[in-house]
Amino acid sequence: MRSVHMMLSARLGAAVALLAVVAFTIAPAPTMSKGETVDLNVHPAPEAVKARIQKYAPIDITYDQSVLSQAEKDALVSLVRAGEVMDQIFLRQVWAGNVDLRDQLEKAARAGGAETSPENAALMQDLLHFYRINFGPWDRLAEDAPFIGNMKKPAGAGYYPEGMSAEEFNAFLTTHSDQAEAFKGYFTVIRRDRDGGFVAIPYSEAYKDLLDKAAVFLNEAATALTATKAAKDTTNGTDYTTLAAYLRSRAAAFASNDYFQSDMDWMDVKDNIVDITIGPYEVYEDALFGYKAAFEAFIAIRHPADSRRLADLKDFLPGMERNLPIPDEHKNLSRGSDSPISVVDLVFGAGDTKAGVQTVAFNLPNDERVQQAKGSKKVMLKNISRAKFDKILVPIADMVLDPAQRGMVEFEVYYTNTLMHELSHGLGPGSITLSDGTQTTVNRALQTLYPPLEEAKADIMGLYNTAYLVEQGYLSRDDEAKAYVSFLPGFFRAIRFGATSAHGKANMMEFNYMKEKGAITLDPDSKRYHVNLEKMPAAVREMTRDILMIQALGDHAAAEKFIATYGETPLEVEQLLKQLESIPTDIEPVYTAERFLR
Ligand code: ZN
Numbered sequence: 122m123r124s125v126h127m128m129l130s131a132r133l134g135a136a137v138a139l140l141a142v143v144a145f146t147i148a149p150a151p152t153m154s155k156g157e158t159v160d161l162n163v164h165p166a167p168e169a170v171k172a173r174i175q176k177y178a179p180i181d182i183t184y185d186q187s188v189l190s191q192a193e194k195d196a197l198v199s200l201v202r203a204g205e206v207m208d209q210i211f212l213r214q215v216w217a218g219n220v221d222l223r224d225q226l227e228k229a230a231r232a233g234g235a236e237t238s239p240e241n242a243a244l245m246q247d248l249l250h251f252y253r254i255n256f257g258p259w260d261r262l263a264e265d266a267p268f269i270g271n272m273k274k275p276a277g278a279g280y281y282p283e284g285m286s287a288e289e290f291n292a293f294l295t296t297h298s299d300q301a302e303a304f305k306g307y308f309t310v311i312r313r314d315r316d317g318g319f320v321a322i323p324y325s326e327a328y329k330d331l332l333d334k335a336a337v338f339l340n341e342a343a344t345a346l347t348a349t350k351a352a353k354d355t356t357n358g359t360d361y362t363t364l365a366a367y368l369r370s371r372a373a374a375f376a377s378n379d380y381f382q383s384d385m386d387w388m389d390v391k392d393n394i395v396d397i398t399i400g401p402y403e404v405y406e407d408a409l410f411g412y413k414a415a416f417e418a419f420i421a422i423r424h425p426a427d428s429r430r431l432a433d434l435k436d437f438l439p440g441m442e443r444n445l446p447i448p449d450e451h452k453n454l455s456r457g458s459d460s461p462i463s464v465v466d467l468v469f470g471a472g473d474t475k476a477g478v479q480t481v482a483f484n485l486p487n488d489e490r491v492q493q494a495k496g497s498k499k500v501m502l503k504n505i506s507r508a509k510f511d512k513i514l515v516p517i518a519d520m521v522l523d524p525a526q527r528g529m530v531e532f533e534v535y536y537t538n539t540l541m542h543e544l545s546h547g548l549g550p551g552s553i554t555l556s557d558g559t560q561t562t563v564n565r566a567l568q569t570l571y572p573p574l575e576e577a578k579a580d581i582m583g584l585y586n587t588a589y590l591v592e593q594g595y596l597s598r599d600d601e602a603k604a605y606v607s608f609l610p611g612f613f614r615a616i617r618f619g620a621t622s623a624h625g626k627a628n629m630m631e632f633n634y635m636k637e638k639g640a641i642t643l644d645p646d647s648k649r650y651h652v653n654l655e656k657m658p659a660a661v662r663e664m665t666r667d668i669l670m671i672q673a674l675g676d677h678a679a680a681e682k683f684i685a686t687y688g689e690t691p692l693e694v695e696q697l698l699k700q701l702e703s704i705p706t707d708i709e710p711v712y713t714a715e716r717f718l719r
Contacts, residue, residue, distance in 0.1 A: 159222060159258055159270025161229055161245070170247045176262055177254055177709035178512035182504055184422055184466040186717065193395050196345040197420065197468060200397050201714050203338035204418040204471035207399065210328050211416050211472035214406060215257045217279045222269070226252055254477070254709055261477030262706060277409035281311045282319070287409055293319050307414040308378050308401055324401060325378035328416075336372035339399070343368040346395065363390045364397070371400060384486040388495040392428060396421045396465050398500065402485060403473055417472035419483065419500065420714075421465035427503060431464050434540060437593065441586045442548050446666040451673035453551055461496070462543055466504040468714045478707045481506045482543070499543060506539060507532055508708045509614075516704045518610040521697060523644065523651040529606040537596075538604055538611075541583030546575070548582065550673040566675030573688070574680055576627035578668045584608065585665045588658055605657045609641065609650060616690070617698060617706070630687035632694070634664050643693060 164170065189197070212219045230245040248269055255261050258269035265274040275283050281290065290311070294301050303309055303321040310327045314320045325332060346361035346368075367390050370383040380400060387398065398421075401414035442452055474480050482501040486492070510532050518530045550563050564571045587604045590596040615628035635641040638660035642651050671679045 158218065159267070159272050161225060161248070161269060163270050164244075164248055164268055167240075167244050167247065170244065170251060170268065173260060173262075173268065174247060174251050174254070174709075176706045178705035178707075179709045179711055180508045180512055181713050182467060182470075182508060182710045183713050184468050184504060185424060188394060188422065188424065192345055192348075193422075196342040196395055197422075197714065199338045199342035199345065200395070200399075200418075200420045201469045201712075203335045203342070203399060204420050204469045206331050206335040206338070207416045207418045207472035208475065210331050211476070212256055213328065214279045214413075214415055214473075215476070216275065217283065219257055219279070222258060223249075223252065226269075256476040275409075277311075278406045278413075279310070280407050280413040281409060282313045285311070285313075285319070290319070290410075305410070305412050307404065307412065308380065310413070323378040325376055332375035335399075336375045339368040339372040339375075342397075343372075359393045360391065361393055361395070364393050364395065368397070374400070381488065381490065384488050384491040385495060387486060388491060388498060392423055392463060394422050394425075396423050396463070396500070398483070398485060402487060404487075406473060414487075415473035417474040418470065419465075419467060419474065419502070420469040420471075421467050421500070421502065423463060423465045424503075427464040431462065431540065433595070434544060434590075435462075437586075437590060437595065438544060438548065440593070441544075441589055444586075444589050445549060445582075445669060446585070446662050447549075447669045447673060451550055451669070453549060462499045462501065462540075464501045464503050464540070467502045467710075467712075469712045470502075470505075470710060475710070479505055479509070479710060481509065481539075501539070501543065503536060505708075505710070506536060508710065510535055512705055512708050513614055514610045517613050517701060520700060520704070521613060521650055522606070522609060523647075523649045526606050526652060529603045530610065531603055531607060534600060534603040535607040535611070537587070537600075538583055538608055541586050542579045545579045545582040545586060548586075549578065549669050553673060553675050555675050561675060563672045563675060567672070567677055567680050570677065570680040570684060572623035573626035573630070573684060574668055574671065576623050577630050578665070578672065580608075580627060580631055581661055581664045581668070584657075584661045588661070602654050605654060605661075606652045609652055613694075613697065613701060616694065617701060626684070626688050629690055629694075630684065631664070633687040633689070633691070635660050637687075638663065648697075 165173070186194070212223070216222075226245060226249040230242055230249045251260075251268060252258060255268075257274070258267055258272075259265040259274040260268050267273065275281070277285065290304070294304055297318075300321060304311060304319070306321070308324045309321040310324070311319050311321055343365035347365045363386070367383060367386040370386045371380075374380045374383045383400070390396070397419065399418040401416050403417070404411045404414055406415045407413040439454075442454060445452055470479070474483075480502070482499060484497055484499045486497060491497075514535065515530070518527060522530065552560070552562055553566065554560055555566065563575075567574060584604060587596060587601055591598060591601045612628045612632045615622075615624045616632070617625075619625045632641065635657075636643075638656060640653050640656040640660035642653060643649075644651060667683065670676075671683060
């Protein structure tokens with residue numbers, strides 16, 4: 122973890138002095154630092170700024186408006202506005218100085234005027250563009266290296282006072298243990314108070330103006346969806362009572378700072394066309410402690426055709442479990458449907474989720490009490506996957522795949538692979554008995570080896586289950602062949618993110634395993650990969666069996682051996698990854714909703 126000892130700014134000192142003078146009017150007088158200033162003239166060379174922007178391929182994020190009624194469109198306008206407020210809050214959560222810096226950048230990016238040349242204004246526009254992608258002056262694809270100024274990103278983001286160390290925080294709590302709950306809570310920011318101590322301020326106060334605004338938009342949307350006339354106008358005869366209940370209780374949570382009931386209500390929302398997830402959720406931005414939740418929003422629509430397809434696939438789950446290539450005693454025939462999955466198209470993403478690399482799925486809520494009571498939901502963002510497919514997977518396929526097989530790479534097939542991956546997480550051993558009789562879970566038995574192995578399981582078992590769907594007559598032989606070929610570019614996309622991530626490691630293992638079995642071959646002249654469709658089914662079956670047996674037995678030593686055997690990056694792949702450097706790393710979503718809905 123980075124040190125933040127040296128960052129206490131002169132400005133903060135000035136703010137403290139000022140507050141001391143006027144303190145009697147604003148007790149208890151926490152000091153709301155606006156953050157250090159950064160020097161706009163410290164930045165990479167103009168071409169280097171452009172190169173960083175180009176790692177994100179811009180793409181319009183669209184959705185099918187024809188499935189929407191007028192009431193649903195009206196609701197979406199309000200919801201997108203609520204989402205825009207989440208952008209504003211998250212900007213402040215990343216760093217206290219962000220609003221000032223944005224204003225400075227916007228000013229400098231306006232061409233003309235005596236003080237700035239056109240070249241400089243163009244450069245400032247690029248810096249502003251990259252700043253917007255990252256929600257701050259730190260490059261999220263370069264371990265948060267600063268690209269404006271040279272200030273290190275505060276580990277505690279905007280949640281804690283700049284310059285506060287973890288030791289300082291903990292020392293304060295040893296003498297104020299009654300405040301530990303508020304200080305470590307998900308929904309408070311920490312500020313210095315006048316006498317050198319700290320105070321915890323609820324989000325409902327710290328971001329009050331913005332949260333009040335967002336609440337108005339949520340209530341507006343609830344009204345649009347349930348007003349008598351509007352409800353009748355909905356094309357799909359949908360009952361929006363549960364969604365409206367969530368919108369209203371979420372709006373109330375923004376003011377009360379108690380998110381429990383609205384998280385419960387979110388779990389009860391029916392699969393309507395309009396779908397929204399909004400509020401403070403993930404804690405990754407708090408790199409100091411991982412306590413504080415970042416605001417974000419996923420405003421989406423559910424396509425009826427995708428819902429039907431997903432329901433079809435779910436019906437096959439019991440048959441898939443019975444069909445696994447392991448002895449019956451290890452099958453998990455009594456496992457219920459763990460976590461519901463839904464597929465949506467994102468209309469507008471905001472806040473935490475919009476910064477840096479785009480998510481293609483999320484699993485919420487994080488509140489354990491809600492998970493105990495109601496489980497959790499997985500929501501998959503199909504049009505975001507489509508955007509990444511078009512901008513990243515297709516160019517990778519163009520470079521790595523045997524041209525004779527290139528035509529077999531199709532988005533719908535690729536997306537079915539993704540769905541099969543998610544469904545396969547729910548199949549196979551979960552609770553297990555070790556050879557010494559200990560009752561445990563696969564996760565606990567395999568510990569840190571679990572994530573890469575479980576991801577590889579989901580990928581490969583997904584293909585195995587695709588073959589099962591062919592046997593069942595749901596998919597064709599042609600679909601199966603396309604599924605194998607469409608899988609290949611995904612290896613390289615995942616490995617590019619680093620073989621140290623669970624997904625990267627999993628894909629490396631899959632690639633090496635398939636290569637060993639002759640299911641993937643490299644043409645030494647063209648340096649292109651060919652998928653051997655004859656050998657693929659057996660290789661998929663064997664790898665599925667190998668991983669499932671390690672999991673069923675909770676065999677830590679075997680897991681270690683498997684990962685050591687198949688997890689290394691071979692030289693040919695390293696060389697290939699260099700060739701792929703010109704292909705964007707991720708996308709920059711341009712939400713057309715902001716145009717359509719106004
Ligand atoms: Zn997974």
